[in-house]
Amino acid sequence: QSVLTQPPSMSGAPGQGVTISCTGSSSNIGAGYYVHWYQLLPGTAPKLLIYTNSNRPSGVPDRFSGSRSGTSASLAITGLQAEDEADYYCQSYDSSLSGSVFGGGTKVTVL
Amino acid sequence: QVQLQESGPGLVEPSQTLSLTCTVSGGSINSGTYHWSWIRQPAGKGLEWIGRIYTSGSTDYNPSLKSRVTISLDTSKNQFSLKVNSVTAADTAVYYCARGPGSLAFDIWGQGTMVTVSS
Numbered sequence: 001q002s003v004l005t006q007p008p009s010m011s012g013a014p015g016q017g018v019t020i021s022c023t024g025s026s027s028n029i030g031a032g033y034y035v036h037w038y039q040l041l042p043g044t045a046p047k048l049l050i051y052t053n054s055n056r057p058s059g060v061p062d063r064f065s066g067s068r069s070g071t072s073a074s075l076a077i078t079g080l081q082a083e084d085e086a087d088y089y090c091q092s093y094d095s096s097l098s099g100s101v102f103g104g105g106t107k108v109t110v111l
Numbered sequence: 112q113v114q115l116q117e118s119g120p121g122l123v124e125p126s127q128t129l130s131l132t133c134t135v136s137g138g139s140i141n142s143g144t145y146h147w148s149w150i151r152q153p154a155g156k157g158l159e160w161i162g163r164i165y166t167s168g169s170t171d172y173n174p175s176l177k178s179r180v181t182i183s184l185d186t187s188k189n190q191f192s193l194k195v196n197s198v199t200a201a202d203t204a205v206y207y208c209a210r211g212p213g214s215l216a217f218d219i220w221g222q223g224t225m226v227t228v229s230s
Binding site: 002033034036038040044045046047048051052057089091093097098099100101102103104105 | 148157158159160162163171172173174207209214215216217218219220221222223
């Protein structure tokens with residue numbers, strides 16, 4: 001059972017968009033701790049996609065955007081492309097655990 | 112650019128100690144206000160943060176693993192290491208090392224190394 005809750009899977013046709021939710025609590029996202037998002041592709045190192053809630057590292061397409069509100073955060077992917085098919089994880093800090101926590105991950109399928 | 116590479120045995124016997132090293136290249140492990148973490152992913156499951164070490168040498172650990180885990184830093188070799196004691200099959204996973212800035216994100220990851228606990 002992950003501290004941060006994500007839907008296990010989502011899908012969309014090429015060109016469409018998906019929004020992945022990440023629900024936490026008052027000891028992590030709700031306490032104002034940053035949310036970060038990662039993309040995991042098989043056989044490759046995990047990639048930081050969004051940091052500090054809504055910022056994109058250099059090289060990440062602007063099709064990816066992040067937001068945070070209350071005890072939740074979300075990652076939006078617009079204009080889905082075949083190469084976006086991957087697992088996505090949210091991550092934050094939890095004060096009651098005094099450590100970093102991840103969501104359970106969301107597998108995005110491009111139909 | 113900074114790169115991280117995990118190394119260590121791919122097979123560990125139950126009840127033994129799992130030991131991994133992460134070598135940092137392209138930059139000094141002592142530069143900037145970074146922390147250095149270990150994260151793992153069992154097959155078919157999600158990511159689990161194991162712990163981190165700061166360049167000061169202070170550490171934070173996942174409470175669920177704290178009693179069995181030690182993370183250390185060797186600045187002379189530009190490396191940091193992970194030890195997990197008394198391993199069981201539940202410790203079988205891909206282990207990643209990662210760098211983090213002050214925001215507590217993980218901005219650079221190693222490729223990961225598979226560790227299997229089995230006799």
